[in-house]
Amino acid sequence: MFIIIGIDALEKKLVEKFNCSHLKQKYYGQTNIKEYRQPRTLVLWSSFLAGKNLEKKIVALGNKKMWNFKLKKSETFFADPKKTKAIDVPGYTYNKKQHRDERQMLRDFFEQKISIEEFDRPIFTHFRKIKKQFINDLKKDYDILMAYFDIADVIGHLSFGNTIKMKMIYKNLDEIAGIASKKAQKMLVISDHGMKSIGKFGDHDEKHGFWSTNFKIALKNPKITDFAKIITKNS
Amino acid sequence: MNKTKHYLKIVISGHVDHGKSTLIGRLFYDTDSIPEEKIKEIKEVCRQLGREMEFSFVMDNLQEEREQSITIDTAQTFFKTPKREYVIIDAPGHKEFIKNMITGASQAEAGVLIVSAKEGAEEQTKRHAYILKMLDLKQILVVINKMDLVDYKRQKFNKVKKQIEAFLKKLNLKPTFIIPISAAKGDNIAKKSKKMKWHKGKTLLSSLDSFKESKKITKAPLRFLVQDIYPINQKRILVGRVESGTIKKGQKVLILPSKETAKIKSIEVFMKKPTSASAGQSIGITLEEDLFIERGAVICTQKDQPKVTDEISANVFWMSKKDLKRGERIIIKNVTQETEGEIKTISNKIDSSTFKKISAQARILKNNEVGEVKIKIDEPIAIDDPNQIKETGRIILERDMIACGAGLINIEEK
Numbered sequence: 257m258f259i260i261i262g263i264d265a266l267e268k269k270l271v272e273k274f275n276c277s278h279l280k281q282k283y284y285g286q287t288n289i290k291e292y293r294q295p296r297t298l299v300l301w302s303s304f305l306a307g308k309n310l311e312k313k314i315v316a317l318g319n320k321k322m323w324n325f326k327l328k329k330s331e332t333f334f335a336d337p338k339k340t341k342a343i344d345v346p347g348y349t350y351n352k353k354q355h356r357d358e359r360q361m362l363r364d365f366f367e368q369k370i371s372i373e374e375f376d377r378p379i380f381t382h383f384r385k386i387k388k389q390f391i392n393d394l395k396k397d398y399d400i401l402m403a404y405f406d407i408a409d410v411i412g413h414l415s416f417g418n419t420i421k422m423k424m425i426y427k428n429l430d431e432i433a434g435i436a437s438k439k440a441q442k443m444l445v446i447s448d449h450g451m452k453s454i455g456k457f458g459d460h461d462e463k464h465g466f467w468s469t470n471f472k473i474a475l476k477n478p479k480i481t482d483f484a485k486i487i488t489k490n491s
Numbered sequence: 492m493n494k495t496k497h498y499l500k501i502v503i504s505g506h507v508d509h510g511k512s513t514l515i516g517r518l519f520y521d522t523d524s525i526p527e528e529k530i531k532e533i534k535e536v537c538r539q540l541g542r543e544m545e546f547s548f549v550m551d552n553l554q555e556e557r558e559q560s561i562t563i564d565t566a567q568t569f570f571k572t573p574k575r576e577y578v579i580i581d582a583p584g585h586k587e588f589i590k591n592m593i594t595g596a597s598q599a600e601a602g603v604l605i606v607s608a609k610e611g612a613e614e615q616t617k618r619h620a621y622i623l624k625m626l627d628l629k630q631i632l633v634v635i636n637k638m639d640l641v642d643y644k645r646q647k648f649n650k651v652k653k654q655i656e657a658f659l660k661k662l663n664l665k666p667t668f669i670i671p672i673s674a675a676k677g678d679n680i681a682k683k684s685k686k687m688k689w690h691k692g693k694t695l696l697s698s699l700d701s702f703k704e705s706k707k708i709t710k711a712p713l714r715f716l717v718q719d720i721y722p723i724n725q726k727r728i729l730v731g732r733v734e735s736g737t738i739k740k741g742q743k744v745l746i747l748p749s750k751e752t753a754k755i756k757s758i759e760v761f762m763k764k765p766t767s768a769s770a771g772q773s774i775g776i777t778l779e780e781d782l783f784i785e786r787g788a789v790i791c792t793q794k795d796q797p798k799v800t801d802e803i804s805a806n807v808f809w810m811s812k813k814d815l816k817r818g819e820r821i822i823i824k825n826v827t828q829e830t831e832g833e834i835k836t837i838s839n840k841i842d843s844s845t846f847k848k849i850s851a852q853a854r855i856l857k858n859n860e861v862g863e864v865k866i867k868i869d870e871p872i873a874i875d876d877p878n879q880i881k882e883t884g885r886i887i888l889e890r891d892m893i894a895c896g897a898g899l900i901n902i903e904e905k
C-alpha cells in the first residue's frame with residue numbers, strides 16, 4: 257500500500273523542533289512553491305494530485321467558485337491503480353461544507369463573534385473524525401490511501417504562537433504517521449505550504465512546503481507537482 | 492544572611508523514554524505548582540485530541556516559559572510541598588543536558604533515577620547512575636515508572652528493582668527508596684496507589700520530604716570563587732558564590748592562586764548589608780586592600796587551603812563522539828576557574844554502561860567511557876578533594892566551547 261498523509265501547513269521547523277520522527281521518516285525536506293502567486297489550499301493540493309500547476313485554471317474561477325473545483329479520478333495519480341481511497345482531499349474528495357464553515361469561523365473569530373475555544377472545538381471534532389476513518393482504512397488493502405488533515409493549518413492560524421498547543425497537535429499527527437508507517441510499503445508525508453509566526457497567530461509560508469518519504473527519491477529541490485509521477489511509479 | 496533555606500535541590504535523571512517529562516509534569520500538577528488555567532488548557536486540548544491528560548506537556552510548558560524568561564538559573568524549576576520548596580535542576584529536554592547535569596547538578600542534594608518498569612534499566616540508565624555517583628549524592632531515590640503498563644504487577648517491580656539494585660551496588664550506590672510509580676496516572680506520586688496496595692513504603696513526595704537539606708557545607712572550609720568584578724561607586728565588588736563554608740565581614744582571607752592576603756571589608760547583597768554569607772549564596776564582597784583580582788580567583792582561609800597545582804588527575808566521564816586523545820590540548824573548568832592543558836596519560840578505562848574494565852593504559856577515551864586522566868595545565872588552579880568539597884573537586888573538560896567530559900579530581904598525597 258502506498259500511503260499519503262497530506263497535512264496542511266505542516267512546518268518543517270516545528271517537525272524538527274518537536275522531534276516528530278514519524279513525520280520526518282527516513283528522508284525529508286522542503287518543497288519549493290515559489291512559482292505560485294499565493295499558497296492557496298485548493299490550488300496547491302489540486303496541483304499535487306494532477307502533477308501539474310493548476311493555479312491559472314483554478315484562480316480563473318474566481319474566489320467563490322474556486323471551492324467547487326473538483327478533479328476527476330482520471331486527472332489524478334489515482335487514475336491507474338484499482339483500489340484507491342482519498343479522505344477529505346481538497347480538489348478531489350473534499351468535504352466542502354466543513355471547510356466552508358471553518359473559513360466562516362475564522363472570519364467570526366476576527367469579528368469577535370466567537371471565542372478561540374468555540375473556534376477550536378469543531379476543528380478538533382473534524383480532525384478526530386478523519387483520524388478515525390484513516391486508521392480504519394489502514395486495515396484495508398488499498399493500492400493508494402490518502403488522508404488530508406487541516407488541523408495544523410486551521411488551529412495554527414490562531415494559535416501558532418502557542419507552542420504547547422502546536423506541539424500537542426504535531427505530536428498527534430506524528431503518532432498517526434507512526435501508525436500508518438507500519439502498514440505502508442511506501443509512504444509520503446506532504447504539506448502544501450509551511451507556516452510562519454505573526455505574533456501569536458500564524459500565516460502561510462509562501463515559499464516552502466514539507467515532504468518526507470520512507471524511500472529514496474531522486475529529487476533535490478522538489479516541487480509539489482513532482483510527486484505525482486513518483487506515486488504513479490511506486491503504487 | 493544566615494537565614495536557613497527551606498528548599499531541596501534535586502536532579503532527575505534516567506533514560507530519555509522512561510518518563511522524566513511526565514514525572515516532572517506530574518510533580519508540578521500534584522503540588523499545584525502550575526497555573527490552573529494552563530492545566531485547563533492542556534487538559535482541554537488533550538481531550539479534544541481524544542486523549543488522556545499528558546503530563547509531559549506540563550513540563551513542556553515550564554520549559555517554554557523558561558526559554559522566554561530572562562533568568563540566570565535557566566535550568567532550574569520549582570515545585571513545593573507543605574514541607575518545603577524543591578528545585579529541579581536540569582529539567583529534561585535541555586540542549587546542554589550533560590553540561591547542566593554536571594555543572595548545575597553539582598549543587599544537587601538528592602538524585603531521582605527513573606526507570607521504566609516495562610523496559611527495565613537500559614544503557615542510558617546506567618550511565619546516568621554513573622553520573623549520580625560522580626555527583627557524590629548520598630540521597631538517591633529510584634522510581635520504577637510506567638507500572639500501569641505492566642498491570643501494577645509486584646513481580647515486575649521486584650524484577651526491575653533487583654536489576655537496579657545489582658548495578659547500583661557495583662557503583663557502591665545504595666538508594667534510600669525504590670518506589671513503584673505511574674507518573675502518567677499519578678500512582679504513588681502524591682497519593683498512595685490503590686492499585687499497588689502491596690507497596691507498603693512511602694510515596695515519591697513523602698520520600699523526598701524525608702530527605703535532608705545539606706547544611707554541613709556551611710561548616711566546611713571557605714571557598715568563594717570570583718565570578719566577576721564590578722566597579723560600583725569607586726568600590727571594586729567581587730561577585731561570586733560561596734561554594735562552601737561561611738564568609739564573614741572582618742575575616743582575614745587568602746586569595747589563590749596569587750597567595751595574597753586580605754581582609755573582608757563588606758558583604759554586598761542588593762538592598763542589604765549582611766555580616767556573613769554561607770554556602771550556596773551568591774554575593775558580592777569588597778576587600779580592605781586594593782588588590783588586582785580576576786575571575787577565577789579562589790578566596791579561602793589560611794588554615795584550610797585547597798591544593799594549588801598545575802597537574803590534575805581526575806576520573807573523567809567522556810561524553811563526546813570525538814575521542815579524547817592523549818596529547819590533546821583541552822579547556823579545563825573548575826567552577827569559575829578556567830585554563831588550558833594537555834592530556835598526559837589515560838589509564839584504568841571502564842565502560843560506563845557495563846562498568847567493565849577496558850584497559851589499564853590507553854591512548855584514547857571514547858564516548859561514554861570513564862578513565863583516569865592526567866592533565867598538565869598551563870596556569871595553576873586551586874582544587875579540592877571531592878570527598879571534602881564537592882564543588883571544587885570536579886572539573887569540566889571543554890572542546891570548541893562544548894562540554895565533552897566531566898571528572899572527579901583525585902588528590903594525590905605526596
